[in-house]
Amino acid sequence: MPVPENETRLDEAALASLLASGTGWTRDGDSLTKTFTFKGFKGAVAFVNRVAEAANSANHHPDIHLEAYKTVRIVLTTHIAHGLTDADVDLAERINSLEMT
Numbered sequence: 001m002p003v004p005e006n007e008t009r010l011d012e013a014a015l016a017s018l019l020a021s022g023t024g025w026t027r028d029g030d031s032l033t034k035t036f037t038f039k040g041f042k043g044a045v046a047f048v049n050r051v052a053e054a055a056n057s058a059n060h061h062p063d064i065h066l067e068a069y070k071t072v073r074i075v076l077t078t079h080i081a082h083g084l085t086d087a088d089v090d091l092a093e094r095i096n097s098l099e100m101t
Contacts, residue, residue: 031077
């Protein structure tokens with residue numbers, strides 16, 4: 001099965017725009033990371049479920065860490081590419097839109 005094009009290339013301008021957007025995403029080597037904090041456990045878990053649905057729809061799955069009962073840390077990378085791709089940037093932007101829904 002061929003690798004999807006969005007998992008083999010990286011639009012550096014789109015990545016730079018995401019990182020400069022002030023939305024909290026940072027680059028950590030070959031991954032993108034962002035931490036979200038909610039009022040409590042229920043809100044954090046609801047967000048995790050929304051991220052899981054978006055990831056399944058995109059067929060691109062991040063590492064999701066639920067920490068300190070109300071904090072969620074998302075780590076995005078494309079394992080097959082051994083680094084960042086457009087799939088990571090696209091999912092990061094989608095995750096941003098899920099924070100308040």
